[in-house]
Amino acid sequence: MKLPAYWMTRPAPPPDRGTSASFDRLLEQALANGPDEPIDYRLEAxxxxxxxxxxxxGRLLLHGSGDPAISRFEPRQPDDNSEFGNRRAVFAAGDGLWPMYYAILDRDRHPMSLINGCVRLASGSERLGEPHYYFSISAQALKQQPWRPGTVYLLPAGTFExxxxxxxxxxxxxxxxxxSPVPVTPVAKLAVQPEDFPFLDxxxxxxxxxxxxxxAADPDGFPWHEEA
Structure with a gap:
């Protein structure tokens, strides 16, 4: 199965070994410092x-927000009718790009609906492939360029399903x-700007x-994409 072209993949190239090692060192330092202050990000990557x-x-999950001072995430009931999403919980992503979308959208000043996702596919017994992304918001809001600075929180994965x-x-x-059905305390956070999100355009x-x-006509037709 091949996804339609409007599903996007991570920009190439992937980080090299040296960059990955730098990420590991920064992450270890961030976890040691704790979540009170944003990660002091000075890497070129x-x-x-x-x-x-x-x-x-695999040990951390991510959550994007416009609030830079969340010390504890409480379970909430989202506006989601899916079997998994229709529950009171703390939601997070096992991906780094998807939560950035939520972090940079100013939904307080610009009412909008969101259609988005991050999926991986596998055929038969194959391993899951690379992530694919889809990001859309209400057209009227998009015209206003509803961006804001945001924060991506790193959360421990232990209580999550x-x-x-x-x-x-x-x-x-x-x-x-x-x-996660129970409250979650972040272990680190990173400030992001709209221009940090590679799919902004x-x-x-x-x-x-x-x-x-x-x-309504095709409940299984997500993301109900319509070509311009």
Whole structure:
């Protein structure tokens, strides 16, 4: 199964061995310093690569927010009708790019609906492939360039449950979404700017009414993409 071209992959090239080692050292220092102050990021590599590296190690999950001073995440009930998402929980991503999207969107000043995802595919017994991304917001909000500085929090993965894989024919689809039923205290945080998000210019705009109509007609047709 091959995803349509509007699903995007991480920008190339991946970090080299030396850069990955620098990420490890910075992450160890950040965890030692704790979450009170943002990570002092001075590496040449883009922040999104560091966040992806932190998530790909498997022991940390990430959450993006416009609030730079969250000391404890409390479970909340999201506006999500999916079987996994319709629960009171702390939600986080097992990916570094996906939470940046939430961190830089100013939803307080610009009402909008969001359609987004981060998925990996596997056929049969194959290992999961590389992550693919889709990012869209209400077209009227997109015209306003609703960006803001944000913060990506690093959370311990211990109390989280990974969303179960979905089957599409002989292909399994893994969404990078995790949920914790109990409060979570972050272990580190990184300040990000809109320009740190490599897909800023690829965020799409959708017509809310047409999107909800397509979603009602085809509930399994996520992301209900419509070519301009």
């Amino acid at each position: 883009p922040k999104w690569q560091f966040l992806c590296h932190a998530a790909d190690r 990974l969303q179960p894989r979905m089957r599409v024919g002989d292909v399994s689809v893994q969404l990078a979404q995790w949920a 690829q965020i799409r705009g959708h017509d809310d009414e047409r999107l909800w109509t397509r979603a």
